[in-house]
Amino acid sequence: MEINLLFAALSTFVLNVPFGFIRHGFKKFSVMWFVCIHVPIPFVILFRHLFGLGFQLYTYPIMVSAFFLGQFAGKKIRIRREAKKILAQELHAKDIKKDQL
Numbered sequence: 001m002e003i004n005l006l007f008a009a010l011s012t013f014v015l016n017v018p019f020g021f022i023r024h025g026f027k028k029f030s031v032m033w034f035v036c037i038h039v040p041i042p043f044v045i046l047f048r049h050l051f052g053l054g055f056q057l058y059t060y061p062i063m064v065s066a067f068f069l070g071q072f073a074g075k076k077i078r079i080r081r082e083a084k085k086i087l088a089q090e091l092h093a094k095d096i097k098k099d100q101l
Contacts, residue, residue, distance in 0.1 A: 004051040005059055009066035011047050015040050016067055020074025037071065 023036035044067060053059050 005053060005062060008047045008051040008053055008059075009062050011051075012040075012044050012063055012066040013070040013073070015043055015047075016070025017074040017077070020071035021078045022074070023071065024075040024078040040067070 019036045019040050023033055026033040026036065044063065047053075048055065048059070048063070053063075
């Protein structure tokens with residue numbers, strides 16, 4: 001049973017990474033922000049059934065943690081990607097200024 005819980009938690013984490021990535025692009029507490037949080041919930045319930053977890057109380061902390069850690073990881077990936085993009089643009093702008101001198 002524990003290995004099924006691990007696989008379900010890992011699946012939940014992986015599912016939520018793209019939703020966290022997308023969620024970071026919307027204004028906090030907007031409709032789309034809430035949609036990005038709530039769309040994966042039916043899939044998490046599906047994972048619970050597919051892996052035979054049911055709804056035992058001891059599974060909730062692990063599954064909820066995997067859910068929010070996936071959202072958080074997706075957000076951090078987007079922040080890091082945007083920072084790299086801005087840095088690349090700044091470096092490119094500096095190269096252009098050097099060429100003009």
